[in-house]
Amino acid sequence: GAVVSQHPSRVICKSGTSVKIECRSLDFQATTMFWYRQFPKQSLMLMATSNEGSKATYEQGVEKDKFLINHASLTLSTLTVTSAHPEDSSFYICSARGAGRGKPYEQYFGPGTRLTVT
C-alpha cells in the first residue's frame, strides 16, 4: 500500500516550452502533497506544499508563476514548469501524505521525474 506514481519519468523539452508533471496517490487519499527539486549531489529542496482544494504554499525563492501547482483532487497533483529554461533541468519528486496513513506525518514518495531543458 501507499503507492505514489509520477508521470512522466523522464522528459526533454526545448527552452521556452511548458512541461506538466503528474503525481498520483494510487491507493490512498492524499490530503497533502509536496513537490521537491533535487540537483545532483544536493539535498532535496522543498518547492511547495499543497492541500487538496486550496492554493499551494510556496517556499521562499520559488516563483509561483513559473511553477504552477494544482491539487484538484485527493489523488492528483500537477506541477507545471512554465517557460522552462536549462537551469530548470533537475530531478523533480513529489510526495504525498494521507491522514491516518503510516507513521505520523510520513511522506510517500513518487519515483521522480527527470527534466532536461535544451
Next chain:
Amino acid sequence: GQNIDQPTEMTATEGAIVQINCTYQTSGFNGLFWYQQHAGEAPTFLSYNVLDGLEEKGRFSSFLSRSKGYSYLLLKELQMKDSASYLCAPLDSNYQLIWGAGTKLIIKP
C-alpha cells in the same frame, strides 16, 4: 536556523557494520526519519524515531537522543545493494521534513 549535519561520504566493506551519524537543529521536533536514496531514484522510508532509544528493523537500526539532537543509522551485514545515500530528516514544529544533503555510502567487496 535549521540545520542537519551528516558525513558527506562513507566507505565500508561488504558484510561489515557501519554507523551513519546525524546531528540536527530544528525549530521544534516531532520525530526523525531516515530514508535511503539510490542514485536517480526517489527516497524510500527506512525508519522513524520519536522517542529516545533504539529501533531495530532487520539489518537496519536507528537511534535517537532528543536531548543531544543526535541520531544514527546502523547497518549490519552490509550488502552491495546498500550502496546509496542515506538521508536524516527530522520533522520540525510545523511537521515539515528538514532535509540535509545525506551521506553517500560506498560498499566495497
